Amino acid sequence: MGDDVTHAVVTGGAGFVGSHLVDELLGSGFRVTVVDDFSTGVRRNLDHHRADDRFELHSVDLKQGLPAIEDADVVFHLASRASPGDFRSHGVDIALTNSVGTNRVLDLALEQDATVVLASTSEVYGDPEVHPQPESYVGHVSVRGARSPYDIGKRFGETLGMAYARQFDLDVRTVRIFNTYGPRMRPDDGRVVPTFVSQALSGDPLTVHGDGTQTRSFCYVSDLVTGLVEVAREPSMDGDVVNLGNDEEITILALARRIRELVDRSPEIVHVDGRPDDPTKRRPDLTRARERLDWQPTTPLDEGLRRTIEDLRGRLET
Template sequence: MRVLITGAAGFIGSHLCERFLKEGFEVIGMDNFITGSPDNIAHLFGHPKFKFLHYNVINYIYVEGSIDIVLHFACPASPVDYMSNPIHTMKVDSLGTLNTLGLAKLKKARYIFASTSEVYGDPFVHPQPETYWGYVNPVGPRSVYDEAKRFSEAMCMAYYREHGIDVRILRIFNTYGPRMRTKDGRVIPNFITQALSGEPITVYGKGEQTRSFCYIDDLVEGILRASLKDGLSGEVINLGNPEEVKIINLAMLIVELTKSSSEIIFTPQPPDDPKRRCPDITKAKELLSWEPKFSLREGLENTISWFKKKLRKNL
């Protein structure tokens, strides 16, 4: 079987390329390197079943030959990235979604869309099930990402209803692990980089807000199962770790694991920063027989080890 993965040089996309190759698929990776890095997929060049296309998904896409699955994972995902590239972010999850859906229609391929827990906004329902419609500020600074993903979900369902495309929407909650950038802007790479560099660890507000953190290997397993199982057309599925963690407790755990002398300091809360975020993964358990296996401590230890090597290379 042959799959196309957009955002292939990104954090999640590169792990997906690796896993699908391991499963015996031919993989076509596509990326324009706005936030992805060639380093993430350098080890795959020369693999007989891997082909890379340096291309921007906001343009018309044509790929020769058959394609069985399209995985649309291209999009800046860190607030630092999507707030500094707001128009491009919205194009990736509007024009990019339209173009990849069009390709799936042409090739009669299954379509997997990487949505996000951000579609729930600052939720009133907790934990968040797929049936919750969300509470999103449509004109706030995060809206370029939140609303673009919500639009893409609507586009996916329109293609499912009108053209019968086998669409699956995966709402991905906070994910972490090796290959995140040191200056990614998201909380775990921020804290680890600050701790390893001996810099103050910057916690927004009082650190009472919560997140749930899923290790990359667990997430990739969930995506693979959602991609390969039959009978899921039109389904929306949360993928994430249901263990809820206060940000202040995360900061203290990273200080402990890195044996850092960094102090924890508190900075103003960004606009529209959600107070609580945690997935209801009942549906993933029932449909995919999936739930995370890695504990936060175990995943952080693996991630810290990778960041240590990365930071040494940058010296």
């Protein structure tokens, strides 16, 4: 993808990350086509673009095939449920979206000679034995575990992308996204930041799975989106993979306490059963992103949490 690119396709563009990416792309002059089945995405996330004639929206399940799309220069493939709460109840959909759906996206890109930016995940590292995780780490994942529709689905998507790259010389770039948060996350999404924030705003106890010593690192969504666009622009990313996230690590218990302080209420923190196969630690090695993309996260956790709290407060009150 060069600097003259105008048409981006965003699968999953009505979702949390996808809709922020659409904002960024339209804001920087792209034409944008979104493909989304609204399984977890919502129209409200894109309503502000409805009158923009550079914006097009297709309500389609990728597993069923893609609509006719022409002249795509780059496809950002983000469509996939991503909430741990869905891994059991929607496991088949997740596994197939990341295999059959990804197959359809790669075929479209091949037909149009477009660059593909595949949204993979830190989950491909599983419960890591190497810390922090560099892109070269092959991971520690259970093929039959509770998270396998998602993490094996994403692994397969990466494999399929590399097969297209090798066999057909397709320009496929893979991003392993680490926990990202921000406005537009669904309060009932099951991911830890919106869960704690909505519990705290409602004055309910904050439910920490296990003892809360498991760590995560949280990237604010605008930082991630900047990185995704950089990946599409940087020629040396053709055929390569990069971690994007934040490398400041925090325990889940410390996160719960921080959110409680920022919301300025004092609900209890209670411990509930740990999640099966929940990784004990997770932090990206961002060396490659820093060196190759000149990218790094810049939004401090407190600042990002404040913006997320304000967004959820507004939505919970309406």
